[in-house]
Amino acid sequence: MDNFRCQCGKIVCQIEENKIVIKCRHCKRYIIIHTKGLNTAEFKAEPEAAYAALGVKRL
Numbered sequence: 786m787d788n789f790r791c792q793c794g795k796i797v798c799q800i801e802e803n804k805i806v807i808k809c810r811h812c813k814r815y816i817i818i819h820t821k822g823l824n825t826a827e828f829k830a831e832p833e834a835a836y837a838a839l840g841v842k843r844l
Contacts, residue, residue, distance in 0.1 A: 792828055 786801040799806040804816040810822065 789826065 786799045788796045789798050789800055789805075789816065791797050796820070797807075800823060803820050803822060805820060805823065807816040807818070808814070827838070
């Protein structure tokens with residue numbers, strides 16, 4: 786299992802084959818996202834830019 790870290794060094798998630806594992810920092814539950822492979826990851830400095838890149842509108 787590989788740790789995926791933010792540019793600041795904090796672990797964001799762990800990647801294991803076709804799964805992305807995220808641990809909730811509040812309740813300590815794990816969220817597992819199943820994929821068909823992970824090709825790239827991007828860093829966005831501004832949250833609004835990240836939402837726009839995903840096509841998501843914030844409420």
